[in-house]
Amino acid sequence: MQTQSSNAQFKSTRQWVHDYAARLLANGEEVRQTSIRELIAAEHGITASPNLVNDEIKKFWVKAGPLMSARLRRPGIPDEVCLSFDKIWDVALDAAAAGHELERKQLQAQADGAVAAMKTAQASEEAAIERFNGQTREIEGLRADKLSLTEQLQTNEAERKGLATELKDQTEKAAAQHALHMQEQQRLQGLMDGLQQQLTDLRSSSQRELTTLAEIHQVELVKTQDFLMRETARVRDEEKAKTDKLSKELERERNEKDQLRQLRSSARDEAAQLRGRLEAMEKNEEKLERQLTHLSELNEKLERRNTQLSEQNDKLQTTLLESVKARVTASELMVENLPNPPANKG
Numbered sequence: 001m002q003t004q005s006s007n008a009q010f011k012s013t014r015q016w017v018h019d020y021a022a023r024l025l026a027n028g029e030e031v032r033q034t035s036i037r038e039l040i041a042a043e044h045g046i047t048a049s050p051n052l053v054n055d056e057i058k059k060f061w062v063k064a065g066p067l068m069s070a071r072l073r074r075p076g077i078p079d080e081v082c083l084s085f086d087k088i089w090d091v092a093l094d095a096a097a098a099g100h101e102l103e104r105k106q107l108q109a110q111a112d113g114a115v116a117a118m119k120t121a122q123a124s125e126e127a128a129i130e131r132f133n134g135q136t137r138e139i140e141g142l143r144a145d146k147l148s149l150t151e152q153l154q155t156n157e158a159e160r161k162g163l164a165t166e167l168k169d170q171t172e173k174a175a176a177q178h179a180l181h182m183q184e185q186q187r188l189q190g191l192m193d194g195l196q197q198q199l200t201d202l203r204s205s206s207q208r209e210l211t212t213l214a215e216i217h218q219v220e221l222v223k224t225q226d227f228l229m230r231e232t233a234r235v236r237d238e239e240k241a242k243t244d245k246l247s248k249e250l251e252r253e254r255n256e257k258d259q260l261r262q263l264r265s266s267a268r269d270e271a272a273q274l275r276g277r278l279e280a281m282e283k284n285e286e287k288l289e290r291q292l293t294h295l296s297e298l299n300e301k302l303e304r305r306n307t308q309l310s311e312q313n314d315k316l317q318t319t320l321l322e323s324v325k326a327r328v329t330a331s332e333l334m335v336e337n338l339p340n341p342p343a344n345k346g
Contacts, residue, residue, distance in 0.1 A: 017056035
């Protein structure tokens with residue numbers, strides 16, 4: 001029940017907000033939240049929520065806004081008439097839109113076709129412009145090539161003229177050099193003829209000298225051969241004697257090597273025997289060392305025993321001396337305590 005009463009109160013409060021907003025608007029006053037809350041509190045004793053009042057004011061303006069706009073456009077006409085006229089106008093607009101829909105679609109299709117044609121024309125125009133620009137660039141390139149070729153042609157013409165002049169100079173120089181060459185060739189031919197004659201004379205004299213030298217060398221060769229044969233026989237005999245001597249020395253050295261080998265073998269055997277003896281001696285030495293160590297230990301034990309016996313002997317001697325001293329002292333005391341003998345009266 002309490003929930004239903006609160007809902008009814010909210011509904012009445014919302015309606016009150018609309019009523020008081022319409023009253024304020026009709027009176028030409030500003031529709032404000034504080035004014036509406038004050039009216040509700042004064043007339044109904046209820047404190048309305050600011051958020052609720054704001055929400056309802058917004059809804060009020062949503063409804064009242066179009067009416068006020070229409071009234072401003074058509075002053076002096078009642079609101080009911082304006083509403084009826086708006087409804088009739090909406091129906092007329094819907095009918096007109098339905099009647100002109102087919103025409104609109106046709107016009108839209110024509111417009112789409114015109115747009116497509118325009119785009120095609122624009123593409124064709126752009127392609128034509130691009131081709132024109134390409135041809136223009138090509139013409140400009142050809143013009144640049146023409147200018148470059150013209151400059152190259154002029155340069156080549158200048159180079160050709162320079163080369164022709166240089167060729168003429170070189171031809172004249174070659175002719176002068178050819179004349180000098182012919183003169184030099186004639187001079188050299190004369191020199192060659194003179195040298196040829198000198199060479200012929202030199203060959204003749206050389207041939208004679210060679211013949212004489214050959215005869216002299218033949219005689220010297222015979223003498224040299226005889227000398228070499230004698231020297232060869234002498235050297236062969238000397239070498240044979242040396243070879244025999246070396247053979248004997250080699251035989252003697254071989255015998256000495258055999259003897260040394262035998263001596264080495266016997267020395268090796270003796271070394272093996274000595275090594276065996278040495279090992280036996282080392283073993284005996286180790287055994288003697290162990291025995292010596294044992295004897296040293298026994299000697300140390302005997303020394304310790306002698307020390308103990310000496311100490312015991314000293315103790316016994318001390319004890320014996322003390323006992324003897326005690327006995328002597330006791331004897332002396334006994335002698336002192338003895339009565340004196342009677343004096344001899346005779």
